[in-house]
Each structure stands twice: as structure tokens, then as C-alpha cells.
Amino acid sequence: MRIRQIVLATHALGPGRALLAQVLQLPAPYRDPGVAEFGIDNAVFCFGDQFIELVSPLRPDTACGRHLARQGDGGYMLILQTDHLARERARLDALGVRRVWQAEFDDIAAMHLHPKDIGGAIVSLDEARPAAAWRWGGPDWQVQPGEAGRQRVLGLTLRARQPEALARRWAQVLARPAPLPLPLPDGRGDGDGRGDGDGRGDGDGDGDGSAARHGAGWRVLLDEGFVDVRPPAAAANGAAVDAAVDAAEAADALVGVTLAVADPAAVCTRARAAGVAVQGLRLQWLGIDCTLQPLPVPAAAPVQAR
Template identity: 55%
Template sequence: MTNPPRLRQLVIAARSLETADQLAQVLSLGTPYIDPGVGEFGLVNRVYALGDQFLEVVVPVAETAPAARFIARGGEGGYMAIFQTDDIAATRARADAAGIRRVWNIDLPDISASHLHPADVGAAIVSIDEARPAESWRWGGPDWQKNAVPGRLTGAVLTSNDPARLAARWAQGLGVEANGGLVKIADADLMIHPGPVDRLARFRLAIPDAAEAAARAIRLGLEVVDNELRLAGVGLVLEQA
């Protein structure tokens, strides 16, 4: 039986890599991985390791990039959530049976992945990946363990004018159950709040120095309210680990 997926990576689409620099300064992140593979999607990126999970900033460099269209429609913001499964074949079969389109698939010796169409799940691209071995993560780069800093992703908040509907669609794609506007997975909660549009609105992070990180953000001139940092259209909820 397939185990529930876990949250492995959250992605911001931004207009400039200055967002990545600000994120790194606020969270005292390590050296990022620059993935040349995202050029396939008309992007440049920075990937930072937080424990064995990841924060990524992508910036479109081609007008035809899907991320460029995303920003043109609704501004910078939460662009993708990547989940880890232990059975990619079951994931793909479930998506196909439910009529959820897979817009990108890859099968490499150390990882297989499928991106689910954001029009079919809502709010953002959902990627479901099977890493081999499970503790590895190709998208973090070859040195991510060395560059990781303490912390973890504890969840995400989405908005929708129909939270139960959006929760049900994400739950269906992930192979779990929705409870109203809540989707629980192996190590995180996905909460769907009322809002005008479907949007991946907030990332929740548990870090050892939440108060200090908020102070660093304020010194950089960024908006912080009740330990929630606003950066490139995303709320980063800083929780004390």
C-alpha cells in the first residue's frame, strides 16, 4: 500500500532573483543550487535546503515561460508544491483515472516525477516525485546535505472561493482524504482558506530563530505582521522550531 506523500519542496515565482537573495538573508540559508535543467521551462532558479526539504525561487527569462504567464495573470506568488511519493506508478494511474492531466513527466535512475495540470488541481502546479533512495533529492543539487540549514516546512495555506472544492481536488491528486478545507499529508497540513481566487498563498516554516528572522526581514525593509513575512506575493509564516 502506498504511504501518504510528504511535502518536500515549495516554489515561489518571482520577477527577480533579488527575491532569492532576500529569502536567503532572512532565513540565513546556505549556498543555493542553481539548476540548469529549469532552462527547459524558460527559467532561472535558486534552490535552498531547509533540513531535508527545499525552498525554491524561479524567475522567468523567456516571455513564453509558463511562470511568466502566471506572473502576468496574478503577480508573483506561490507557483508549485512538490510532494514525495513511494509509488509514482500508482500516482500516475490515479491521476489518469481521475482525468487529471499530467503536463510533464520524467523518469531518471534516481527520481521520477509528474507535474499535474494546475487547471485540473487548482491554485498551483502540483508535482509528485519518487526519489530513489527515498532520502535523496536530485532537485536540491549534489551538495544539498552540506548546504542545508536547520528547519522544516510544516505546511501551506491556499485560498479559494470554494475551499472544500479545492481541498478535494488536491486530496484527489495526492491520494489522501480531505476534511472540509484541510488536507493532511505525512508531515504537513495543507489548509484552504476563503479567498477571491485559487492561490498558493502562504508557506509555513519552522525554524530555530523565528523572531530573529522576522527582525532581519524588517531591517531589509520587508513587511512583517505577526511573524508573517510578505515576500514576492507569498506569506512566509515563521514558526519557532
């Protein structure tokens, strides 16, 4: 199971679309007429062989509109690619995980999981046929040439009031290995999992889970990626959420993304020129905290395919 597409919700699709294209130097996005079914408009950008989508409601009485009213601009949805959707459907039915939408086409099958049955974000499981195809990117999408085509969405960060419980639920629903505790800033904890770009936990931990007990959070490993689950104070460290918000009342949400880009310094320069807040290799834009890593990405640790 791998990240194939991330979705961000915004009140202002036009400005958000222009900002994303300018800062990441992306080709023109695809506008999918099919999303009108959900009462939204969108822009889908190709990023390597993955996709970054912006969505905006056409009217307020939609799931996207209600999400924006509650949480403002930011993370909305994660689309994971599987090689066997029927198997996943049967497994999730046995777990009692509900579906809120499903579709079957010649080239792709998809199902959206009920947000209350996983938590933190809308999650879709999709099986593309063939695996390299991707209907949601439009009929003409192509991987960019050169290093731009090797860029990747490496991982996501969820904010959670009970991070261990949410991480374990994600691991259960997605049939992933047990979550790994993330390290404290001084590197203590069972697994490092940060900065290596492949989702591996390779820290010099003390073996007793102290990182988790002190609130660093947890990591769920995906194929070629990861989902980090952190408490509100840790997630807000990069201003992904308003510091004025009481951490105890912060809703579970998708608040961050980690991208491997061809030239992080150039991305940061363009971001500053566009008025985006930049701290080191971290951008605070489109309602999320975006962490940049350079290419090449180290080879991923072997993870059993799902």
C-alpha cells in the same frame, strides 16, 4: 506523501535570492541548468531536508511568465514526495488527471499534474531513489548542522473562491483523508489544525462544521504537513493578496507558507532590517504570507503512508 519542495515565482530572481538567503540564513542555492527547458532560471535553497525554490522567466512566453503576468510574484508550485510513483500514475489516470510533464532518471521520477485538474497551483509528484536523495537540490546539497537542519516547511495556504470544493479535489487527487474544517478565530469548528505544526485537527469544535460555513476554510492533511484552503477574505487577512482586489474575483492561488524555524525572533529581526513587513510571526514577502513557528515541532499524528 510529504512536502519536499515549494516553488515561488518572482520577476526579480537576484534580489529575491539575496533576501531569502539573508532572512533565513541559508547556504548558497543551487542553480539547476535543467530548468532552461521551461524557459526559466532558478535558485534552489536547502531548508532542513526540504527545499525552497525561486524561479523567474527568461522570456515572457512561458508558463512562469504568464503566471507572473496574471498574479504577480508569489506561490507557483508544490512538489510532493511519494514512495511509489507508478502506483500514483495509475490511480491518477483512473481519475482522469492529466500530466503536463514527466521525467525518469536513475535517482528520481517525476510528473507535473495539469493545473486545471487539481487547481490553485502546479503540483508535482516525485519519487526519489533513495528516498533521502533529491536531484532537484543539486549534487552537493547537505542538511545544515544543528537546529537549522531541523527546520521544516510545515504547510501551504491556498486561496480559493470555493474552498470546500478545492480542498476536496486536492484530497481526492492526492488520496488523502477528507478535509477538516478550520476553526473560526474563537476556536469553534471541528478541528483546530492551527499552531501545532503537525497538521492535526484537535480543536474543541461544535461538531457541525460551522467553521466551514462561516468561511474559515479547510485543511488537507499530508504526511508531516498540511494544505489549508481558505476563501479570499480569509487568505487576505495577512495581506497575502491586495486588499483592494475584489474577493469575489480573486483567482485561486498559492498565497501562504508555514515554516518551522530555529529562531523565529531572529528571522523577524533580519526581515525588518531588510525592509520586509512583519506582523507578529508573519512575514509578507516574495508575494506570499509566511507564518513562522518555532522548533521543536511536536510529533506528527500518525497518518497512513501513501
